[in-house]
Amino acid sequence: MESSRRKFLKIAxxxxxxxxxxxxxxxxxxxxxxxxxTDKKALKGKKWAMVIxxxxxxxxxxxxxxxxxxxxxxxxxxxxxxxxxxxWHEEFKNAFPAQEYDxxxxxxxxxxxxxxxxxxxxxxxxxxxxTKATFKREDGIVLMxxxxxxxxxxxxxxxxxxxxxxxWFDPRKYLEVTSPDFPTRSKGVVEKCNFCAxxxxxxxxxxxxxxxxxxxxxxxxxxxxNSPVKKIxxxxxxxxxxxxxxxxxxxxxxx
Amino acid sequence: xxxxxxxxxxxxxxxxxxxxxxxxxGVISYLYQFIVGLGTTGMSRDVSWGFYIAQLTFLVGVxxxxxxxxxxxxxxxxxxxxxxxxxxxxxxxxAILMCMLFVTVDLGKPLRLLNMFRYPTPNSILFxxxxxxxxxxxxxxxxxxxxxxxxxxxxxxxxxIKPLIYLSIPWAVSIHTxxxxxxxxxxxxxxxxxxxxxxxxxxxxxxGGPAILILLSLLLKKFTKFDAGTNAIQTLAKIVTYxxxxxxxxxxxxxxxxxxxxxxxxxxxxxxxxxxxxxxGFLIPFMWFSIxxxxxxxxxLITPSVRKNEKLLALACVLVFISIxxxxxxxxISAGFIPSPLHHVTEYVPTxxxxxxxxxxxxxxxxxxxxLYKIALSVKEEAxx
Numbered sequence: 001m002e003s004s005r006r007k008f009l010k011i012a013x014x015x016x017x018x019x020x021x022x023x024x025x026x027x028x029x030x031x032x033x034x035x036x037x038t039d040k041k042a043l044k045g046k047k048w049a050m051v052i053x054x055x056x057x058x059x060x061x062x063x064x065x066x067x068x069x070x071x072x073x074x075x076x077x078x079x080x081x082x083x084x085x086x087x088w089h090e091e092f093k094n095a096f097p098a099q100e101y102d103x104x105x106x107x108x109x110x111x112x113x114x115x116x117x118x119x120x121x122x123x124x125x126x127x128x129x130x131t132k133a134t135f136k137r138e139d140g141i142v143l144m145x146x147x148x149x150x151x152x153x154x155x156x157x158x159x160x161x162x163x164x165x166x167x168w169f170d171p172r173k174y175l176e177v178t179s180p181d182f183p184t185r186s187k188g189v190v191e192k193c194n195f196c197a198x199x200x201x202x203x204x205x206x207x208x209x210x211x212x213x214x215x216x217x218x219x220x221x222x223x224x225x226n227s228p229v230k231k232i233x234x235x236x237x238x239x240x241x242x243x244x245x246x247x248x249x250x251x252x253x254x255x
Numbered sequence: 256x257x258x259x260x261x262x263x264x265x266x267x268x269x270x271x272x273x274x275x276x277x278x279x280x281g282v283i284s285y286l287y288q289f290i291v292g293l294g295t296t297g298m299s300r301d302v303s304w305g306f307y308i309a310q311l312t313f314l315v316g317v318x319x320x321x322x323x324x325x326x327x328x329x330x331x332x333x334x335x336x337x338x339x340x341x342x343x344x345x346x347x348x349x350a351i352l353m354c355m356l357f358v359t360v361d362l363g364k365p366l367r368l369l370n371m372f373r374y375p376t377p378n379s380i381l382f383x384x385x386x387x388x389x390x391x392x393x394x395x396x397x398x399x400x401x402x403x404x405x406x407x408x409x410x411x412x413x414x415x416i417k418p419l420i421y422l423s424i425p426w427a428v429s430i431h432t433x434x435x436x437x438x439x440x441x442x443x444x445x446x447x448x449x450x451x452x453x454x455x456x457x458x459x460x461x462x463g464g465p466a467i468l469i470l471l472s473l474l475l476k477k478f479t480k481f482d483a484g485t486n487a488i489q490t491l492a493k494i495v496t497y498x499x500x501x502x503x504x505x506x507x508x509x510x511x512x513x514x515x516x517x518x519x520x521x522x523x524x525x526x527x528x529x530x531x532x533x534x535x536g537f538l539i540p541f542m543w544f545s546i547x548x549x550x551x552x553x554x555x556l557i558t559p560s561v562r563k564n565e566k567l568l569a570l571a572c573v574l575v576f577i578s579i580x581x582x583x584x585x586x587x588i589s590a591g592f593i594p595s596p597l598h599h600v601t602e603y604v605p606t607x608x609x610x611x612x613x614x615x616x617x618x619x620x621x622x623x624x625x626x627l628y629k630i631a632l633s634v635k636e637e638a639x640x
Contacts, residue, residue, distance in 0.1 A: 024375050081299030081601065090597060097598040098520065115597075124442050130381040131370040150370050151293075151363015154381055156303040160443020162596045166303060166363065168294030187292040188363025242596075245442040 041203030045221030047121075047140040048195055049250040050209070051229045051238060052114055056216035059112060065089075067211035068193070073184045075174030084165040086193040087116040087208055095253075096241060108255060114217070116208075117142060117163040117193035118241060121248030125155035125164065134190075139221075140250060141195045151188040160245050164192045222250070256407065259633040260626040266478070267629070274622040281615010284608045285360060293363055296609040301601035302592040306584075306609055307361040310616070311354050313463075313584040315434045316456060318350035318391065320464020322427035323494050329420050335486040338635070342475075342483070343468060344399040345627035347427075351392040353620035358385075360612055380436045387430045394423045399627075407634045431456045438591060446524035446591040449512070455505045456583075462498035463579040465491045466572035471628075473569050481632045492568055496556040499575055503549055523598075524590050532593070533600040538586050545581035548574045 068074070068087050077083050089112040093100040096113075119142050126136050133148035134155055156164045170187040178184060182198060185191055196206035204210070209219045220227030229252070232238075238252035263271075288295045298305045324343035327333035359365055376382050398420055405412040435453035438444065469491050472483035513521045526532050528542045552574035561567045589603040605613075 020372070082294055083300050094597040094599065128379050128381070128441070130376050130379040131374045132376050133370075148367070148370055148374065149364065150367045152361070152381060153303045153363070154379070154437075157438075157444065157591070158441050160596050162301070165300055167292070168298070169292040190363075242443065247442065
């Protein structure tokens with residue numbers, strides 16, 4: 001009796017161990033490529049980026065924010081502690097904290113600087129995510145899988161730009177209208193700008209870029225010599241946020 | 256041995272009942288947080304980790320400190336620690352259990368916890384932290400249980416346990432190192448971005464953990480028939496003394512680099528903690544209190560006559576404990592987020608539900624510790640009789 005029970009426990013224990021090891025082995029082994037069909041109109045790039053022409057940006061205009069947040073079902077929460085933001089205004093001293101100085105040009109001092117996810121070439125958020133819920137696509141976009149995120153918020157600690165928001169409450173309660181083009185989120189997951197990956201897939205440019213009447217926001221592929229972003233960067237000097245951290249931010253500010 | 260915790264004195268039942276009430280309140284508070292969301296805590300977009308993750312960090316230190324009794328006993332054959340090794344190991348078990356609970360209550364989607372195993376991600380330090388914590392928990396349960404069973408039967412522990420004991424020594428160091436790596440590798444957080452973080456964690460752990468063990472030993476001496484022995488307690492006191500001094504030394508190494516280099520990204524967090532930033536400074540009194548207690552404790556501990564007086568030693572240990580708890584359990588995490596990467600100062604204060612949940616987890620830890628100690632002491636009593 002004793003020996004057979006022991007034998008059973010041994011086999012059961014080994015089986016559980018085997019089941020537990022399976023995903024670990026799979027993660028190191030070559031996975032099977034998923035299959036999917038793509039829209040023929042889809043915009044394809046190797047390294048998507050954005051150039052923001054700060055002078056063109058109008059002080060009181062919030063068109064890009066409104067378009068983005070409406071299109072992505074980003075709730076408006078009044079308590080700043082619980083805010084969800086994909087793209088928003090910051091002053092120069094906050095957007096570029098190590099680069100502020102006393103005699104900054106007056107036109108820049110209180111100018112709105114649009115900040116959003118930098119879609120870093122070397123993103124720290126992707127490095128720390130324990131479930132690969134945030135990942136980098138081949139075209140450079142850093143994306144979130146809201147269904148895999150466990151809400152540990154390691155990515156928020158890792159992001160040096162404060163680009164990530166967490167759903168402290170059920171976000172759906174704060175939505176007055178719901179856009180059918182993008183999923184809403186549930187409480188407990190992290191979210192951020194996705195460079196409108198869902199629109200690129202059907203041949204459209206990002207909502208914020210489309211909404212900007214001043215053409216202050218320019219979107220394009222850095223690897224394409226004829227792209228609008230490449231054309232501006234060829235001629236004008238641009239700054240990026242915290243370049244010394246080695247994250248390789250892909251949002252450029254022309255000032 | 257499992258039947259031991261079922262029977263005890265009236266005081267034992269009263270203590271366990273009290274803990275059950277505390278746990279019950281914690282569970283109800285957690286249900287509230289689970290249903291409403293983590294917005295019920297004091298955490299925010301800017302300060303996205305708070306009291307829970309801070310307790311995790313502090314308790315990993317308590318768990319790692321078991322090595323301070325295991326190492327002298329098994330590697331140096333320091334016999335005086337023979338009686339308290341099991342106390343260290345079981346303290347580690349309950350501390351790790353609390354660590355795991357604190358990580359879990361901090362998750363936005365706790366039901367998806369297993370995604371960490373479904374999609375194992377070796378480039379994430381959190382993945383390694385879960386592995387080393389789980390491993391250390393299992394090691395201490397197995398080692399503690401096997402050595403105790405052997406003691407009950409009056410035989411030597413089986414030979415195969417030795418390699419596990421030796422493994423548990425570097426493993427203890429690894430749990431606190433990996434926990435430090437959670438923070439020390441993040442590019443935008445100047446307060447944590449320092450190679451001294453892991454050594455500081457270990458030094459404070461080796462001061463705080465043995466201080467708790469001394470206090471527990473003194474409590475057991477008062478309330479039970481168990482006596483750890485004067486020599487064991489005095490040796491622990493010396494360990495606490497050295498570690499507390501090294502801890503403060505490491506702290507000032509960091510202060511030197513930060514303030515002599517004058518790099519704002521590193522300085523601002525210290526300024527917030529000790530002097531306030533943009534007119535905000537919730538933690539200022541706590542920090543100065545912590546530093547003062549740290550120095551007072553060292554002054555007491557380096558004086559042999561004070562150290563040898565068990566009442567004063569207990570007081571010194573309480574001071575060490577509070578000083579380190581403020582540093583790690585209160586300041587370490589929120590100060591890393593203040594100021595934010597965008598240089599805003601959003602302060603963090605834990606809310607009542609957050610504190611009740613934390614208290615509930617400490618209750619679970621203490622109940623586990625009580626049960627495990629009850630087993631260990633009953634076995635020891637029988638073996639000696």
